[in-house]
Amino acid sequence: MWQYLMPTKIFFSQRVVEKNKEIFKNFGAKALVVTGRTSSRINGSLSDIENALKSMGIEFYVYDRIEENPTFEQIRQAVEECKTQSFDFVIGVGGGSPLDSAKAIAVLLRNRSLRVEDLYDSNKYSSALPIVAIPTTSGTGSEVTQYSVLTDDTGFKRGFGHDSIFPVIALIDPVYTVSMTVSLTRSTGLDALCHAVEGFLSKKATPISDLYAVESMKLIKENLPKALENPNDLEARTAMSFASCLAGMVISQTSTTLAHVLGYPLSTFKGIRHGDATAAFLDAVVHGAESEIPQKVQKVKEIFGDIKRFIESAGLKIELQLSDEELETWVKRALTAKHMQWTRGVFDELSIRKLYERMRID
Ligand SMILES: [Fe+2]
Known part of the structure; x- marks a missing residue:
């Protein structure tokens, strides 16, 4: 249904x-x-x-x-x-x-x-x-x-x-959107990417949201690098505006999932832009879904290859100092977040802690 x-x-x-x-x-x-x-x-x-x-x-x-x-x-x-x-x-x-x-x-x-x-x-x-x-x-x-x-x-x-x-x-x-800086172009473009991919792999995905998600992913793969390379490329900007709108329609049906849940505290407590903070966890969403919906994960790979590499090639690298107390609070918060229920795969305390720890520096 x-x-x-x-x-x-x-x-x-x-x-x-x-x-x-x-x-x-x-x-x-x-x-x-x-x-x-x-x-x-x-x-x-x-x-x-x-x-x-x-x-x-x-x-x-x-x-x-x-x-x-x-x-x-x-x-x-x-x-x-x-x-x-x-x-x-x-x-x-x-x-x-x-x-x-x-x-x-x-x-x-x-x-x-x-x-x-x-x-x-x-x-x-x-x-x-x-x-x-x-x-x-x-x-x-x-x-x-x-x-x-x-x-x-x-x-x-x-x-x-x-x-x-x-x-x-x-x-x-x-x-x-043409006057956006390169860093804002990247962050907002990655936000749209997360909406499309999280929505595509969400437990709430529907046949209609999947159509929008696939088209959005293809547009982002093709046009985000162009918009980053040349901010005045109006064709690429137009494609990104469309991709973002499609990805919005996707999450209006599917909700967002793990990457958004884990990214939120990075924005509010560490000042990292929403799309950057969220994209830092998108590879985990893809890996998490692999055993449940291998064909859909294959589709994502067909479009992007290794999604982590695509995100890094857009210029994203997050390193942050994180106290043990912050880490524990964030992990606990994530475990009880409402949108975790739409995330495929098993994400427990240990695996969520590892996802935060991989960006940690002393
Ligand atoms: Fe978002």
């Missing part, structure tokens, strides 16, 4: 915001734009949105204080500041952090009595303000998922999923 729901309407083209500005009128008279401090100004997305809203006569307020790995506290502050105004819809623009924050804020502005913690209890709400997602990186896939990942008050990343936070519209313009 399998099912499929991905209700987001996708618009994909160069100058996509300008070309489709009429759609904003469908959502009402006032928009909250959620973004980070700088990147949406550098890549031109924010001014495109402001111009589109102005020309449609839509009032808007820009909340631009979303940081990487957004915390509960940052979401509380955003809601506190924005709840004095009345918004009809929320536009998230940027990488995964602004998009995931926009989703959380959209729920909390619609359901005023909820606290951030309540986002994790799906019975406590049934709707959010309509969300328009405009990604400016190619990796998160958040523009087509029902997930949002925030960092809780203890410093750990926690994701929540709810059908009400599927964006109503995703506006994808690959030109916004």
Whole structure:
């Protein structure tokens, strides 16, 4: 048995915001734009949105204080500041952090009595303000998922999923990704790679998600090296935006698995970018699935050869100092993480500890 729901309407083209500005009128008279401090100004997305809203006569307020790995506290502050105004819809623009924050804020502005913690209890709400997602990186896939990942008050990343936070519209313009640095291109590209591979090998994979996953993996194999080599290669950037969107649709069906679970603390406690942190464990996901689904693992190998080598050739090398206490806490946390249940293979305390230890330096 399998099912499929991905209700987001996708618009994909160069100058996509300008070309489709009429759609904003469908959502009402006032928009909250959620973004980070700088990147949406550098890549031109924010001014495109402001111009589109102005020309449609839509009032808007820009909340631009979303940081990487957004915390509960940052979401509380955003809601506190924005709840004095009345918004009809929320536009998230940027990488995964602004998009995931926009989703959380959209729920909390619609359901005023909820606290951030309540986002994790799906019975406590049934709707959010309509969300328009405009990604400016190619990796998160958040523009087509029902997930949002925030960092809780203890410093750990926690994701929540709810059908009400599927964006109503995703506006994808690959030109916004051209100004990404090489390291951000790598990290976000590797995030998309993890979504495609983890989703393909997940216990929740479906015939539809597999179609998207295979296409996404092929596009990433072909185009991530090109985008890293030549940041202005618009064809490669366009392929990566598409691959990222496909991989987002994959995890909307399959969830993420082991690599995401193990990567989270590297980002919140060691400052390693999400995609890099996650990709450091992707080879373990592939090896873990080998005895259960050898044909699918073979498909991954057909596309990438040795996936660890492909990831390293993108320039990833993670070495970190890790105390015994940190190691124990992370291992324990991983063992109880919800998404471990969708991971194929046997991952116990010892094997998870080994995966963290191989990147450890004294
Ligand atoms: Fe991810």
